[in-house]
Amino acid sequence: MGDIIAMTATRVRADDKRIINNKAVDVNQLIPIKYAWAWQYYLDACANHWMPQEISMQRDIEQWRNPKAFTDDERLAVKRALGFFSTAETIVANNVIMAIYKFITAPECRMYILRQAFEEAIHTHAYGQYMPESLGMDTGELMNMYREVPAIHDKEEFGARLTVDILQPDFETESFSGRSRLLRNLIGYYVVTEGIFFYTTFVMLLSFGRQNRLPGVCEQVQYILRDESMHLNFGLELIHAFIRENQDVWTEEAKAWALEAVKEGVRLEYRHAEDSLPNGLLGLTHQMMKQYVEYIADRRLERLGLPKPYGTSNPFPWMSEVIDLRKEKNFFETRVTEYQTGGTLSWE
Ligand code: FE
Ligand code: MN
Secondary structure (H helix, E strand, O other): OOOOOOOOOOOOOOOOOOOOOOOOOOOOOOOOOOHHHHHHHHHHHHHHOOOOOHHHHOHHHHHOOOOOOOHHHHHHHHHHHHHHHHHHHHHHHHHHHHHOOOOOOOOHHHHHHHHHHHHHHHHHHHHHHHHHHHHHOOHHHHHHHHHHHHHHHHHHHHHHHHOOOOOOOOOOOOOOHHHHHHHHHHHHHHHHHHHOOOOOHHHHHHHOOOOOOHHHHHHHHHHHHHHHHHHHHHHHHHHHHHHHHHHHHHHHHHHHHHHHHHHEEEHHHHHHHHHHHHOEOOEEHHHHHHHHEEEEEEHHHHHHOOOOOOOOOOOHHHHHHHHHHHOOOOOHHHHHHHHHHHOOOOOO
């Protein structure tokens, strides 16, 4: 008898929706929309759809097979990059679906989170299967780096640890401590893991592209960077909406925790960059990488309304251009158009 879905005479009002603990209304009614920004993220993300196998790896394969085309350091750096990402993308997919989706109860936010989770699957597909198998790499070596290479292990451990409490069967978001823990998970996940941990590796891979090397890898990395900057921006909006509705958890202690988490993220990210580029590479020095991590950490903290401890300038202004590309002309226009047409069903 209708016990699981209760019968009711009252309809959902947008104003009654909540980011968490959506008890006043049920979680299954997308419309009426309250969080219009979340719905817009969902639409924009779908318009950016892409798949790895659409991008040719032919020139990459020719280059990678040429024994003179890469130094040993360059080969190590590329393998470390794919090895890090191949499992990191799976860990972030697990975190977003198993911990965040479950407790974020606004249906319009869940729509974007579902889309994000699929994008993480596409990223795992690209880094873990399509790129390395095309290049003839040892995928077992890549998939196990997070258990065998300390600098990679420590970053992925940081990401995985965020979920541990939340996956406990008795975790709840009613109490002050449950809500505080969920906020920490959101900050650690969206700001540190998604906002800091991918970025020196993006710089390194895209630097090959700037020399017309590994063009297929770099095209995929540009799409992934575009997806990831949306994940970060959605995450920051979500955190702000969460805090607006749960102001009691945004304490001085929580702010201090967030600042420390970002600083720890900067240390881990910088150490990973140093470890992957032992002698510097393609004109990228350790000092520049450190400066870049500090620069983006300041940007993230600023978005959280927290003080910026580093005050470093951007050593790679071209990265901002790559990230901003999507806002300008038609870098992705062909692909987007194809999908939008391909997705329209005709009933005639
Ligand atoms: Fe991703
Ligand atoms: Mn992501």
